[in-house]
Amino acid sequence: MTAAAKPVLRPANPHFSSGPCAKRPGWSLAALEGARLGRSHRAKAPKAALAEVITRSRAVLGMPADWRLGIVPGSDTGAVEMALWSLLGPRPVDVLVWESFSKEWATDIATQLRLKDVRLLDAPYGRLPDLSAVSPAHDQVFVWNGTTAGVRLPDATFLAPDREGLAICDATSAAFAMDLPWDRLDVVTWSWQKVLGGEAAHGMLALSPRAVARLEGFTPPHPLPKIFRLTKGGKVIEGLFAGDTINTPSMLCVEDALDGLRWAESLGGLRGLIARSEANLTAVAEWVSRSGWAAFLAEEPATRSCTSICLRIVAPWFTALDAAGQTAAAASLAALLEEEGAAYDIGAYRDAPPGLRIWGGATVETSDIRALLPWLDWAFAQVAAQHRKAAA
Structure with missing residues (x-):
């Protein structure tokens, strides 16, 4: 993939942990x-x-x-x-x-x-x-x-x-x-x-x-x-x-x-909460469809979670790595996002396949999800470049 430009806009709230999860918008x-x-x-x-x-x-x-x-x-x-x-x-x-x-x-x-x-x-x-x-x-x-x-x-x-x-x-x-x-x-x-x-x-x-x-x-x-x-x-x-x-x-x-x-x-109760979570899933799904390197871990669309949104990495260089290599590369991706203040705690769960896990529950603003997605492309491009350099 071509190198992605470093984004300018960061999520206003970069907390995407799957538990404890982001506080509601405006919380203090x-x-x-x-x-x-x-x-x-x-x-x-x-x-x-x-x-x-x-x-x-x-x-x-x-x-x-x-x-x-x-x-x-x-x-x-x-x-x-x-x-x-x-x-x-x-x-x-x-x-x-x-x-x-x-x-x-x-x-x-x-x-x-x-x-x-x-x-x-x-x-x-x-x-x-x-x-x-x-x-x-x-x-x-x-x-x-x-x-x-x-x-x-x-x-x-x-x-x-x-x-x-x-x-x-x-x-x-x-x-x-x-x-x-x-x-x-x-x-x-x-x-x-x-x-x-x-x-x-x-x-x-x-x-x-x-x-x-x-x-x-x-x-x-x-x-x-x-x-x-x-x-x-x-x-x-x-x-x-x-x-x-x-x-x-x-x-x-x-x-x-x-x-x-x-x-x-x-927000109108449960219906409002569900709508916010589903909007977050929709934003990620639209990005996944054009990313070229990420896919949902959930194989069937009807089973994709709107809260714990789990992604796997499908780039050929990544899938060619052994398990330890994939774990290390995915961890580097999550660490880079944290260093940049773009996303905290979005690495896959320790027992799950290497990848990313983005919390999309109702307290997360869809605008923050959309701001995060270009950072995923940028960070992945950096990790891919590091891999190419190490393999040369």
Whole structure:
């Protein structure tokens, strides 16, 4: 490719990390001035703020009225693990794996919980597993959006409306940016630091009536640590879904979460958030179609994520390198962009194929995505020139 001219315009906000993610446009520390610091989280006002996070989250997402939603420790990981350790066991389990985090859940289910009747339905990076193989008689564990692969589910038709098992969905990089079919799901988890750009360590756990019935009708054969316990005396602990958190939350993070939710409401709610994320994907797709050296990691257009936008490098000189060479070249590309202040933290996830990962969630302005794209061409041209020089 010919050398690209060095761009003049940089993104106004070069934060494209896939977690923690960019703060909302216009955010400043002033947004946290209302935080109830130095107060017990069980006092009236702080507890009301926690309950407000739950109420506003339900409204923005359009969650059914009969679902329960609670704030739990340990970010999305904590929420997923609570569900796995509390609910799995009565039925066989199908685990869908197509990226790093779904693989982690499969490992935990098989080697930590040591469940015997587990089917792993997997696919390489860039693809989805055979969704037709999912059994409605089994519990199902899956991510909605593969954060490290940039591959999302196009719909939920593989989940039977009259399924006998529970559908347990890790939606951390999908919630607030994609439509979630609540009627086909039973457990949904996410964290604050993704689409709305909140601060880390807090997770959200949403349970359908079917999931609550499982909790109250099944006692796991293994011990549960305190931070995993969702029932007491055979009944779900209702306070957990009204702001009574299991452990001490950060009231600073709570205020930040509320700020993000109010911003989401100002956009028109979920529809506005989705539109912003999809516009970011469209901008990248238009550039990919003419780049000549980049392609989506997701092979099928319908499965391309609008949040964790993962790209692979298809230039012949790059694909001719061995794995170590590709990793080094891709890392050089990401490092050069950071040195120039054009993009921070956009290297591919450590377990994913070498390439780039650009966060396109709703807090990212499409104008910043468009400003970034010429920098990708410029940085790639620099790395390619270095390769030619080293090979000469």
